Amino acid sequence: MDEPAILARTRAYVHETFLYMRPGFAxxxxxxxxxxxxxxxxxxxxxxxxxRSEFGVVIADEDITExxxxxxxxxxxxxxxxxxxxxxxxx
Amino acid sequence: MCGLAGVARREPRGxxxxxxxxxxxxxxHRGPDGCGRYAGPRVGxxxxxxxxxxxAGGAQPLGNEDGSVLVVYNGExxxxxxxxxxxIAAGHRxxxxxxxxxxxxxxEQWGSAMLGRLNGQFAFAIYDRRTETVLLARDxxxxxxxxxxxxxxxxxFASEAKALFxxxxxxxxxDPVGLDQxxxxxxxxxxxxxxxxxxxxxxxxxxxxxxxxxxxxxYYELDxxxxxxxxxxxxxxxxxxxxxxxxxxxxxxxxxxxxxxxGLDSSISCALAARESPFPLRTFSVTFDDPQLDERExxxxxxxxxxxxxxxxxxxxxxxxxxxxxxxxxxxxxxVRTAPAPMYLLARLTREHDIKVVLTGEGADELFLGYDLFxxxxxxxxxxxxxxxxxxxxxxxxxxxxxxPRGRRGDFWRRSFLDAGSPDDPLFSHLPxxxxxxxxxxxxxxxxxxxxxxxxxxxxxxxxxxxxxxxxSPLHRAAYLEMVTLLSPYLLSAxxxxxxxxxxxxxxYPFLDHRVFEFAAGxxxxxxxxxxxxxxxxxxxxxxxxPPAVQQRPKQPYRAPDIPAFFSPEPVEYVRELLDxxxxxxxxxxxxxxxxxLVRRCRTGAATGFRENQALVAIVxxxxxxxxxxxxxxxxxxxxxxxxxxxxxxxxxxxxxx
Numbered sequence: 179m180d181e182p183a184i185l186a187r188t189r190a191y192v193h194e195t196f197l198y199m200r201p202g203f204a205x206x207x208x209x210x211x212x213x214x215x216x217x218x219x220x221x222x223x224x225x226x227x228x229x230r231s232e233f234g235v236v237i238a239d240e241d242i243t244e245x246x247x248x249x250x251x252x253x254x255x256x257x258x259x260x261x262x263x264x265x266x267x268x269x
Numbered sequence: 270m271c272g273l274a275g276v277a278r279r280e281p282r283g284x285x286x287x288x289x290x291x292x293x294x295x296x297x298h299r300g301p302d303g304c305g306r307y308a309g310p311r312v313g314x315x316x317x318x319x320x321x322x323x324x325a326g327g328a329q330p331l332g333n334e335d336g337s338v339l340v341v342y343n344g345e346x347x348x349x350x351x352x353x354x355x356x357i358a359a360g361h362r363x364x365x366x367x368x369x370x371x372x373x374x375x376x377e378q379w380g381s382a383m384l385g386r387l388n389g390q391f392a393f394a395i396y397d398r399r400t401e402t403v404l405l406a407r408d409x410x411x412x413x414x415x416x417x418x419x420x421x422x423x424x425x426f427a428s429e430a431k432a433l434f435x436x437x438x439x440x441x442x443x444d445p446v447g448l449d450q451x452x453x454x455x456x457x458x459x460x461x462x463x464x465x466x467x468x469x470x471x472x473x474x475x476x477x478x479x480x481x482x483x484x485x486x487x488y489y490e491l492d493x494x495x496x497x498x499x500x501x502x503x504x505x506x507x508x509x510x511x512x513x514x515x516x517x518x519x520x521x522x523x524x525x526x527x528x529x530x531x532g533l534d535s536s537i538s539c540a541l542a543a544r545e546s547p548f549p550l551r552t553f554s555v556t557f558d559d560p561q562l563d564e565r566e567x568x569x570x571x572x573x574x575x576x577x578x579x580x581x582x583x584x585x586x587x588x589x590x591x592x593x594x595x596x597x598x599x600x601x602x603x604x605v606r607t608a609p610a611p612m613y614l615l616a617r618l619t620r621e622h623d624i625k626v627v628l629t630g631e632g633a634d635e636l637f638l639g640y641d642l643f644x645x646x647x648x649x650x651x652x653x654x655x656x657x658x659x660x661x662x663x664x665x666x667x668x669x670x671x672x673x674p675r676g677r678r679g680d681f682w683r684r685s686f687l688d689a690g691s692p693d694d695p696l697f698s699h700l701p702x703x704x705x706x707x708x709x710x711x712x713x714x715x716x717x718x719x720x721x722x723x724x725x726x727x728x729x730x731x732x733x734x735x736x737x738x739x740x741x742s743p744l745h746r747a748a749y750l751e752m753v754t755l756l757s758p759y760l761l762s763a764x765x766x767x768x769x770x771x772x773x774x775x776x777x778y779p780f781l782d783h784r785v786f787e788f789a790a791g792x793x794x795x796x797x798x799x800x801x802x803x804x805x806x807x808x809x810x811x812x813x814x815x816p817p818a819v820q821q822r823p824k825q826p827y828r829a830p831d832i833p834a835f836f837s838p839e840p841v842e843y844v845r846e847l848l849d850x851x852x853x854x855x856x857x858x859x860x861x862x863x864x865x866x867l868v869r870r871c872r873t874g875a876a877t878g879f880r881e882n883q884a885l886v887a888i889v890x891x892x893x894x895x896x897x898x899x900x901x902x903x904x905x906x907x908x909x910x911x912x913x914x915x916x917x918x919x920x921x922x923x924x925x926x927x
């Protein structure tokens with residue numbers, strides 16, 4: 179799956195999960211999820227679960243950083259690289 | 270423990286017995302053992318009684334020698350024997366052995382200055398017929414409730430707001446600002462309530478009604494005169510204070526039991542009570558099917574050590590949802606947690622076993638920095654002092670051990686704490702909680718948002734802080750905020766007084782003896798939170814009091830199932846109905862589309878985080894609260910409840926009866 183497709187699916191997921199109660203909320207792909215109050219520390223848990231079930235990407239503790247997960251664009255980039263380098267993880 | 274109500278008119282146009290009996294009827298759960306009233310030309314007093322001290326002689330309203338001072342009273346003054354001796358020495362004559370009568374004579378002797386002499390949990394109204402004044406007062410920490418409202422120039426007061434509405438003269442209407450405070454702090458902040466025009470007398474305060482005006486005063490201030498180092502005598506002094514506090518709280522003419530959560534604090538209360546009691550103590554606990562919430566292993570450990578008669582209420586599927594409407598009715602407020610529901614069931618179990626007084630452990634976490642919030646505050650400050658440090662933020666991973674560990678690691682999780690607010694903000698410690706709770710507001714309707722456009726609950730809280738707040742250490746600022754925003758208005762109310770007295774059970778709090786508070790407030794913070802070890806001094810002292818596994822056990826917060834209580838996976842019937850578009854439009858508080866999204870996620874099991882759990886409970890409880898208090902059809906049975914037959918019926922000729 180390429181980066182734009184990952185971005186589109188992640189964007190849809192974030193809207194359905196964290197923003198369904200705020201329909202007027204405009205979230206740009208480069209907006210910081212934490213600072214804009216879209217995801218809080220508890221929401222990170224859900225997001226990581228989604229990336230695992232949707233793209234088969236297992237995220238190591240040291241990878242749970244703002245650099246990798248800070249924005250929708252960061253997430254798409256990170257997941258795309260992971261998929262390119264290792265393919266989906268297996269349980 | 271009891272319920273009280275009354276009316277004080279600006280003009281002497283009378284208070285009817287019927288009005289007073291209707292108010293009493295609304296409070297009957299608080300005092301099933303008897304009731305009484307005084308109906309006078311200007312003032313009326315009403316009382317329902319739970320007999321605990323001087324079962325035969327303590328009926329109320331109770332007067333002084335010539336009937337010129339009358340009291341209705343809810344609570345206990347634990348040092349009443351000492352005060353009684355002092356008052357007899359000053360020439361007062363007593364007719365009963367009750368603590369109630371001590372209040373009357375103390376008022377005669379010292380006026381409102383009596384309040385500083387009382388050690389207890391109380392709310393009362395004293396009517397001085399000589400001066401035509403009514404004194405309302407409430408204990409230091411707000412254990413017992415007292416609400417009032419001024420309607421058409423007259424003062425109405427009662428232990429619960431529903432009794433004000435039962436008078437027929439106080440209108441029941443929601444206050445959007447009070448509602449917004451609930452969805453920020455978990456409870457409205459006294460004196461505000463979620464009811465328009467209904468006020469809660471603040472803890473440690475009194476009010477005097479005279480000539481149609483209410484004048485407020487405060488007799489007790491929270492303060493934290495922190496010592497620089499711990500006295501070598503501190504641990505022994507703590508033991509003596511707690512022992513004395515428990516001994517005073519065992520003063521009762523009926524058996525006293527104990528709530529046992531399995532944690533340190535209630536184990537200490539029960540252990541000290543068992544030491545003092547000549548009979549095996551009766552202890553009571555709730556257990557949960559969900560192992561993440563359940564503490565039975567530790568409860569049984571303590572019960573075995575104390576050789577108590579132990580009773581358990583297992584909270585199973587459907588239990589919380591079944592009682593939740595009653596819980597909201599008694600709590601008189603929307604809620605953001607279902608945690609009061611098991612407490613409601615626990616009180617019912619307690620009463621079924623003929624216990625109407627229990628000791629509990631509330632207050633210890635606030636006094637001895639037990640909550641994770643205090644550790645979180647300390648850690649955030651520690652990290653912000655060296656923002657470049659890479660290892661310091663890793664300490665956040667040690668917080669909230671009961672949460673799923675998958676979400677507790679990584680820089681993202683740590684960053685959320687570091688970005689949560691500036692240390693210069695007086696609300697620094699509590700901003701993460703307040704902001705998380707405020708996410709409920711994402712579900713507000715456009716109309717409610719517009720109504721609240723000018724309201725800023727955080728700014729109002731900042732503006733209410735006492736001048737000395739800034740001089741306290743950051744952890745003591747956090748402790749103060751916890752006392753005033755959560756302990757009294759939520760824990761002691763929705764989880765405390767209201768749930769236990771729904772079944773005529775009085776809870777007593779050894780940690781909330783003001784001498785214990787003042788001792789704890791004067792300790793250096795590191796005596797309480799040592800590194801990341803909470804309640805350090807209490808643990809040191811408790812070594813020989815509770816089993817080692819409990820003494821060393823980290824704090825586990827008391828929680829109950831929220832969304833799973835109502836969805837399996839379909840919603841229980843009343844939730845489905847309350848959250849449909851028509852009923853949501855009826856209150857107008859929540860956006861139907863947003864709520865539909867939440868319901869969809871609850872049904873599929875996708876809603877697992879704090880935000881959605883609290884939102885669901887908030888919305889369901891607010892809808893229930895609206896139906897119960899503002900829908901006249903739903904209120905009809907309450908308003909037409911059978912009136913109690915008073916055991917005491919006094920009128921203007923009260924002197925002849927006293």
